[in-house]
Amino acid sequence: MPFDYYLNIAASGLLTGLVYGLAALGLSVIFGVVRVVNFAHGEMMVAGMYGAVLLASLLGLDPILAAPIVAAVLFAFGWLLQRGLVNRFVERPEHMQFILLLGIATIILNAMLMLFGPDSRNVMVPYSFDTVEIGPLLLDAVRLRAGAGAIVVTVALFAFFRFSRTGKAIRACADNPLGARVVGLNIDGLYALTFGIGAAVVGIAGALMTLLVDSRPQLAPEYTLLSFIIVIVGGLGSLPGALLGGMLIGFSEAMAGFLLDPSLKSLFSYGVLIVVLLLRPQGLLGKRS
DSSP: OOHHHHHHHHHHHHHHHHHHHHHHHHHHHHHHHHOOOOTTHHHHHHHHHHHHHHHHHHHOOOHHHHHHHHHHHHHHHHHHHHHHTGGGGTTSOHHHHHHHHHHHHHHHHHHHHHHHOSSOBOOOOTTTTOEEEETTEEEEHHHHHHHHHHHHHHHHHHHHHHHSHHHHHHHHHHHOHHHHHHTTOOHHHHHHHHHHHHHHHHHHHHHHHTTTSOBOTTHHHHHHHHHHHHHHHHOTTOHHHHHHHHHHHHHHHHHHHHHTOGGGHHHHHHHHHHHHHHHOTTOSSOOOO
């Protein structure tokens, strides 16, 4: 088989991996600052997918154009969730946090089942079957736009944390919560803002994902687990690591589905996880504790 075939499959996997990485970024942001593992992460992502589907059916919006609206709604939801509920569990044992977020995930999942049913829903855009030729590569337009959208959001997120005063304050909370409190930073407010940002990011990833797959509630646990794998592979709390991990998982899934069998994609994701844990337990870009 010509080498161009493999090159195209690899490029498609990397583009999908960019959206995976964006979703994992939301999980990494929340854990890196608030130190709470969001077990409702996949449910929020699927909620973002259904938000894009709803806006497409009601207003005819392209999922990329719907992404900011979805992000705003999920930001508000994440902010309220942190301020009203999760913040009370920040200092409590991890098993209590797990039960809380698992309960929230169950509520979100069942709400989506009640509102939208178990059937798959998709979004048709004018460029659904278009391709873009870049040298030897022949890429799907939807995958290319989804990957480009993920890159834009990732760059904006990095710039926010690195250059804005609020982003620097959030980083200070992540590095030294006690010191941040001593100098007068509003820790609870910054935690709520961070949770909202993480929810907004995963909502955008969900909106972009509607370009690639059909929306259905059953995807939620799968995306939660996939985001955990990506964050662990990239390194807990590392934003560049989450993006790199997403691209690696997307690449491995694409190659496994092409060379072997599509049903083995998850097997290779777990294989990558095991290899990374054996060779570099802190993740590819994680720091040793």
